[in-house]
Amino acid sequence: MPELRRDPVTERWVIISEERRGRPSEYRPAEEFAPLAHCPFCPGHEAQTPPTLLSTPGPAGWQTRVFANRFPALRVEARSGITSTELYGHSDGLGAHEVMVESPLHSDDYASMDAAALLAVLTGWQSRVRDLSRDERLAHATIFKNAGAQSGATLSHPHSQLIATPIVPPAVLDRMEGAARFWRRTGHCVYCAMALEAESSGARLVWSDAQAVVFCPYAPRVGFECIVSPRQHESQFEQASEAVLAGVAGAMSRLFGALREALPRVSYHLSIQTAPLRSAPSASDHWYLEVLPVLSRHAAFEMASGMNIVSTAPETAAAYLRERLPGTQ
Ligand SMILES: [Zn+2]
Ligand SMILES: [Zn+2]
Structure with missing residues (x-):
């Protein structure tokens, strides 16, 4: 058990x-x-x-x-x-x-x-x-x-x-506590603020429309880390309307088209970051989708310090992806 x-x-x-040790290709x-x-x-x-x-x-x-x-x-x-x-x-x-x-x-x-x-x-x-x-x-x-x-x-x-x-999960608690601290300090949702900043500065923006914003976060954990954020402020994925999900799906289609051109056959981890089940709507928390390409193996320094060394700046990654968006070549 x-x-x-x-x-x-x-x-x-x-x-x-x-x-789970008995899975088909474990240790292959x-x-x-x-x-x-x-x-x-x-x-x-x-x-x-x-x-x-x-x-x-x-x-x-x-x-x-x-x-x-x-x-x-x-x-x-x-x-x-x-x-x-x-x-x-x-x-x-x-x-x-x-x-x-x-x-x-x-x-x-x-x-x-x-x-x-x-x-x-x-x-x-x-x-x-x-x-x-x-x-x-x-x-x-x-x-x-x-x-x-x-x-x-x-x-x-x-x-x-x-x-x-x-x-x-601890990562969800950490994320929610961080977002709540930002909200207490500024009165804004940190995810809405990051998406707006990506759009207004343009430096880390990959793509946006009326429904969703795709950007590379300012302090990424890995090279080419990307966030797909619905524009609608909502803390729970399960509460999102079909129109919001359709907007996120359209943004994913653009992002993955660009990633295929930028990093052919790259492996990646993807997750939906969302609030706990049955939680009340939150002014500070915002669900989104994150994509973490696997470009290097984490080594002893990262494990020991919790600080990742990232060899592609998010501004470089976003510019590279923008040039490779489907339909823009
Ligand atoms: Zn098959
Ligand atoms: Zn928000």
Whole structure:
């Protein structure tokens, strides 16, 4: 059974889930994906995955399909509740871990999928988050994607994942506390402020329209880090209207078209940064999508200091991406 453990110094929680060691390509050299004779995510192989929880219609019978992860990091059957000793905190590995196959096409990716296909991914996840938020034992849902052999992905067929946790993850708490501090100091949402500044200065802006702004953050953690921020100020992804999601999908389509030209075949990590489940609307917090390309391995200094060394300035990255936006070459 997976479990959660709390570090007594940093008070950060970790998930211990040894069951995931049995995944198909774990410990395989990460340089390239091994060719799979039978991809479990391709149409016609639905019986090789757990049963479908949600699907959207498409030419192959479905456009997107969601099911429980066969190697879950956390499980809904676990008991809830945190026990603490003087030194450590512990909780059973309660949670949910789901997979979405994002396209019936094995070789699709976000650059080749159009805005309608990207919107089907966002609306599919939104409906799963709305469903899971009814389970009061769950505190937060993280939607994320590992794409490419260097990202830790184990299958190349386009897919993303959701992990719902019984605690609010430390990175989310840190982000919300930082945004609240900025709001107390200035009376503004820091994410709205960063998007507006990117647009007015232009230096770190990749693309914007009436619905969304794409920019490289001022102090990125990795080269070519990008944020896709809906213009509508809203703290929860699951509350966003279809029009807002369509705007984000259109912006993603532009960004991934530019990334394909700028960094061909780059691996990346993507996540939706959003407020805890069932939380009240917040003036200081703002949901968005972040993309972290995998361009270098973090080394001892980064691990020891928590300070990343980034070799491409965000102004350079944004200019490079702007020149490669689809339809502008
Ligand atoms: Zn496939
Ligand atoms: Zn905002």
